[in-house]
């Protein structure tokens with residue numbers, strides 16, 4: 001089981017702002033580099049949640065954090081603390097194989113000093129181990145979402 005999983009229980013959010021705050025809370029539990037998967041339909045709030053995490057761990061202004069849909073990955077090197085983690089924000093939506101991922105040079109970021117955050121992990125499931133933390137966001141109303149925590153292997 002992912003050791004991170006024990007820190008989290010399901011959450012309901014009723015606004016994007018609250019989801020950002022939950023992202024900041026999640027960030028406060030992350031002390032080591034790892035991969036985290038974010039699942040959910042388009043518009044569920046994956047990027048919003050990740051913005052909260054990046055904002056907490058990195059000096060980048062929240063309004064400058066965008067989905068890396070067309071560039072596949074955005075790195076955030078600055079950290080809020082001296083020993084803070086650099087981050088890679090991946091969007092795998094437009095990728096279809098691990099060899100494509102590899103050809104883009106992204107393998108170097110896995111098992112490295114980077115915290116790797118993945119939107120659309122189902123596009124390349126082979127990248128993840130059964131212990132990888134999986135955060136699922138479900139649309140439950142116009143501004144309401146349910147955020148649940150599990151591991152990739154529990155899918």
Ligand code: ADP
Pocket residue numbers: 013014015016017019040041042043044045046047048049067119142143144145
């Ligand atoms: P995804 O990355 O899953 O496609 P985004 O985070 O880009 O989703 O978009 C989520 C959209 O839903 C944003 O326009 C956001 O303002 C809106 N929204 C409304 N309520 C919420 C909520 N409770 N949590 C997250 N986003 C919400």
Ligand code: MG
Pocket residue numbers: 046047067119
């Ligand atoms: Mg997104």
